[in-house]
Amino acid sequence: MKKSENELTDGPIARTMFLFTLPILGSTVLQSLNGSINMAWIGRFLGERALTASANANAVLFVLIGLMVGAGMATSILIGQALGKRDADQAKRVLGTSITFFAVVSIVLAVAGAFLSPTLLKLMHTPEDALPLATAYLRVVFLGTPSLYLTLLVAMALRGAGDAKTPFVFMLVSVVLDVGLNPLLIFGWGPIPGFGIAGSAAASLLAQSGSFILLVAYLYRTKNALRIERHELRYLLIDTTVLRELVTKGVPMGLQMLVVSLSLIAAMSLVNAYGSHTTAAYSAALALWNYIQMPAVAVGQAVTSMAAQNVGAGKWGRVDRVAITGVAFNFLLSGVLVALVYAFDRPALGLFLGQGEAMGIARHLNAIVVWSFIPFGVSFALGGVMRSTGAAMAPLLILFVSLWLVRFPFAYLLTPQLQADAIWWSFPVGSVVSLVLSSLYYKHGGWRSHPSSLQSRQHDDILTDELAHM
Numbered sequence: 001m002k003k004s005e006n007e008l009t010d011g012p013i014a015r016t017m018f019l020f021t022l023p024i025l026g027s028t029v030l031q032s033l034n035g036s037i038n039m040a041w042i043g044r045f046l047g048e049r050a051l052t053a054s055a056n057a058n059a060v061l062f063v064l065i066g067l068m069v070g071a072g073m074a075t076s077i078l079i080g081q082a083l084g085k086r087d088a089d090q091a092k093r094v095l096g097t098s099i100t101f102f103a104v105v106s107i108v109l110a111v112a113g114a115f116l117s118p119t120l121l122k123l124m125h126t127p128e129d130a131l132p133l134a135t136a137y138l139r140v141v142f143l144g145t146p147s148l149y150l151t152l153l154v155a156m157a158l159r160g161a162g163d164a165k166t167p168f169v170f171m172l173v174s175v176v177l178d179v180g181l182n183p184l185l186i187f188g189w190g191p192i193p194g195f196g197i198a199g200s201a202a203a204s205l206l207a208q209s210g211s212f213i214l215l216v217a218y219l220y221r222t223k224n225a226l227r228i229e230r231h232e233l234r235y236l237l238i239d240t241t242v243l244r245e246l247v248t249k250g251v252p253m254g255l256q257m258l259v260v261s262l263s264l265i266a267a268m269s270l271v272n273a274y275g276s277h278t279t280a281a282y283s284a285a286l287a288l289w290n291y292i293q294m295p296a297v298a299v300g301q302a303v304t305s306m307a308a309q310n311v312g313a314g315k316w317g318r319v320d321r322v323a324i325t326g327v328a329f330n331f332l333l334s335g336v337l338v339a340l341v342y343a344f345d346r347p348a349l350g351l352f353l354g355q356g357e358a359m360g361i362a363r364h365l366n367a368i369v370v371w372s373f374i375p376f377g378v379s380f381a382l383g384g385v386m387r388s389t390g391a392a393m394a395p396l397l398i399l400f401v402s403l404w405l406v407r408f409p410f411a412y413l414l415t416p417q418l419q420a421d422a423i424w425w426s427f428p429v430g431s432v433v434s435l436v437l438s439s440l441y442y443k444h445g446g447w448r449s450h451p452s453s454l455q456s457r458q459h460d461d462i463l464t465d466e467l468a469h470m
Helices: 003-010 013-046 048-084 088-123 128-143 145-160 165-187 197-221 230-236 240-274 276-292 294-312 316-343 345-349 357-387 393-418 421-444 453-468
Strands: none
Touching (some): 013 048, 048 145, 048 197, 128 197, 145 294, 165 197, 276 316, 276 345, 294 357, 316 345, 357 393
């Protein structure tokens, strides 16, 4: 096993978490910047209809990613637990089943989506003048589903194995290719024709596919522990026990993204009632909050990978130290960002707004909301530790309660008294409730003894494999 894998269970926790978090954070920043650059090409050079079209298509893309995130996280956790037990065969069995499952699902989605793109966009009430452009864009997005799913899967699997640097490097390769190919395929050059908005989607598809091929080649050239050799092709057969774990653990994790996205839509519906200036202010603040939350998300993913390997190794004392370190890192990283935003709120919001009425509204709501991302990050870190055992339902329920039973009712019921401030104050109220519930469940909940059919079957599988090779 590689040094990076051993460090998750034996190395210094703070240093290891810091070095593990940085490339995850870098990957998240790269993804956001890449999306912003692509939207700039479309919006500035193809016009508002094209920007509207890409926004509608990207909403579908967000759902597609959400569908696989849960199963991908489950794959990462199961691989981490297996490698924590020093069982490379089990890790490959999980990865092989995941690859086959994701390949089949993504191919079905690609074919169905290519045919159903116009229908989906009409159901979303995409403006008629943008519908042809959105259809062309979305069809290419669907065709890229297999490479998208497999790229994200391999990245999550590597993080579960303790390697966050390799996914970052190849994410960087993908972004560089995407940025370079976008103007080429949008406008054309020499013998290469321009494809307009479809060219932007095609650029992302080619960049993603090229990066994925290079990533797989790199893993085999460096003899990565997770590579599946020719004599190990049996691992690509669906293992029903592994698949059951992926579904039962992955669905609740994937639903967390759905709960969050629907809560943002609900909040936007309340904000829209206060007019375009308030909506513009809230939209600008959301764009800024996306970057403020990135450290918390990165720390949460790092905590999950580190805790999963220590769970597999049975080092429960170390699991608790991982949790404490993750909480401390969140206070440090998120706290610094929050302090910077408070100190420089006008220029930060000025990246998205002019100096009109919306700027004043944005500064006001920002002052109320921004600090709440610190308790949010603590909840995310604790939830990451709990998910490392496969306990996915409790974090989902905590998220649902804090967003849908606390935040939204608070904003809706107090609007007559507080007006728009009820919406802004609902964010810190929801975050504090999430922190309290997460802390209580972390201390008193049964996540440490969460059952896993893979764990109970593992020793029998090892004996069977050994007998098969005698």
